[in-house]
Amino acid sequence: MAAPSRAATPAPLDPVSVGLVTVGILGFAFGGKHGARHGFDDPLAVVTLLGGIALLTTFVRRQLGTTTPLLDVRLFGQRAFAVAVGCIVLAMVALIGLDFFFAQYLQLVLGLEPLAASVRLIPLALATIVGGLIAAPILARVGTRASIAGGLLISALSLVPLLSLGLADEWLILSGSFIVLGLAIQVVAVAANDVIVSAVTTDRAGDAAAIEETAYELGGGLGIAVLGSVLAAIYTDALTTVRGVPAAEMADSRESLSEATEIAAGLPAAIGDALVDAARLAFLDGLHVAIIASIVLMLTATAVAAAVLPRVFSGAR
Numbered sequence: 001m002a003a004p005s006r007a008a009t010p011a012p013l014d015p016v017s018v019g020l021v022t023v024g025i026l027g028f029a030f031g032g033k034h035g036a037r038h039g040f041d042d043p044l045a046v047v048t049l050l051g052g053i054a055l056l057t058t059f060v061r062r063q064l065g066t067t068t069p070l071l072d073v074r075l076f077g078q079r080a081f082a083v084a085v086g087c088i089v090l091a092m093v094a095l096i097g098l099d100f101f102f103a104q105y106l107q108l109v110l111g112l113e114p115l116a117a118s119v120r121l122i123p124l125a126l127a128t129i130v131g132g133l134i135a136a137p138i139l140a141r142v143g144t145r146a147s148i149a150g151g152l153l154i155s156a157l158s159l160v161p162l163l164s165l166g167l168a169d170e171w172l173i174l175s176g177s178f179i180v181l182g183l184a185i186q187v188v189a190v191a192a193n194d195v196i197v198s199a200v201t202t203d204r205a206g207d208a209a210a211i212e213e214t215a216y217e218l219g220g221g222l223g224i225a226v227l228g229s230v231l232a233a234i235y236t237d238a239l240t241t242v243r244g245v246p247a248a249e250m251a252d253s254r255e256s257l258s259e260a261t262e263i264a265a266g267l268p269a270a271i272g273d274a275l276v277d278a279a280r281l282a283f284l285d286g287l288h289v290a291i292i293a294s295i296v297l298m299l300t301a302t303a304v305a306a307a308v309l310p311r312v313f314s315g316a317r
Contacts, residue, residue: 017070020059025218027052029225036229037236072207075200081208083308084195085215087148090301091155091185092219094294097227098159099124101287102174108257109280110169123175127182134183135190144313147191149306154184156298162291166284195313227290232256234286235279242278244271257283 031049035042040049063069076082099121106117139147158180161173193212200208236254245253245267253260253275260279264272 012068014062014070017059017062020055020062021071024052024055024059027055029222033225033229036226036233071211072204075204075208075211078199079308080195080310080313081199083305084148084192084199085211087152087188087301087305088192088196088212088215089219089222090297091152091188092216093223093226094155094159094298095181095185095223096220097223098162098291098294100224101227101231101290104257105165105283105287108261109167109283112169120171120174121178124178124182127179128186131183131186132190135187138187139191139194143311144191144195145306145309145311148188148195148309149302151184151188151191152298152302152305155181155188156295156302158184159291159295159298163288165287167280195309198313227293230293231283231286231290234289235282238282238285239279242271242275244268245275253279 027048029052031045031047031052035045035049038045040046060073063071063073076085103117103121106112106120107114110117112120135147142150158177161177164170164173196208196212197205235257239254239260241250242253245263249263249267253263257279260275264275264279266272267275
């Protein structure tokens with residue numbers, strides 16, 4: 001049990017800053033999602049992306065201009081702190097995004113019932129629990145840099161076998177990758193938490209913890225939005241016209257695999273089956289690209305963590 005503590009000068013609630021960062025993040029995420037689907041030269045994508053960036057820039061300048069900021073962005077001036085937060089965001093982008101898309105893969109591509117699909121996702125959840133239990137001893141033994149960079153590298157490598165998944169239920173490949181991913185990601189999360197909280201004084205521990213929690217939520221949201229945009233864009237391009245499907249229904253089928261499945265149910269059996277088969281293959285193309293994007297993100301984070309983080313982080317306290 002830790003003794004309760006309170007900042008000497010807690011920051012007051014700043015509704016303007018809350019509005020700026022909320023609308024800015026939503027605008028940026030929507031612009032990226034819309035741009036990936038309709039092209040980044042689309043006027044709506046350009047306006048929302050630039051608008052989100054402008055609002056977030058205004059938010060940062062507002063925080064730097066006050067002695068009691070809602071979010072102390074000066075903390076990111078510490079390289080170890082900034083890298084640790086960034087690693088959490090990128091790890092959650094891959095973990096939450098892929099977890100969300102594999103739920104669709106299992107049900108819509110493989111045709112599994114929700115219960116059967118959930119069972120195949122259990123290894124990932126259990127591995128993260130076990131990873132949390134073994135992370136502290138690993139951190140103490142190998143140090144900060146090896147725990148974070150090594151964990152990210154192993155996470156990236158664990159995704160490679162998933163590129164072999166197709167229309168068959170390869171549950172052993174899926175479970176093996178998920179177990180390694182869950183263990184490695186949790187080691188990264190615990191080691192990054194140690195850096196984030198240790199990088200500040202006790203008086204600012206609440207600020208650091210709030211930033212870390214926001215990184216988890218932001219990473220998860222961006223994972224679904226960004227990787228989802230990538231998957232959707234590839235799916236739309238890969239789903240070519242199926243003979244016998246009216247143009248309007250074909251256009252609607254390119255919106256999502258679930259939409260294609262619903263449309264196929266109302267078509268003659270042979271045509272509907274052909275549409276579903278084509279849509280499943282197109283979804284697989286998008287899923288594979290999303291996996292590759294996750295691998296690239298994790299490898300990038302690995303390189304940055306290895307270059308910036310010290311072997312053992314001593315902290316500010």
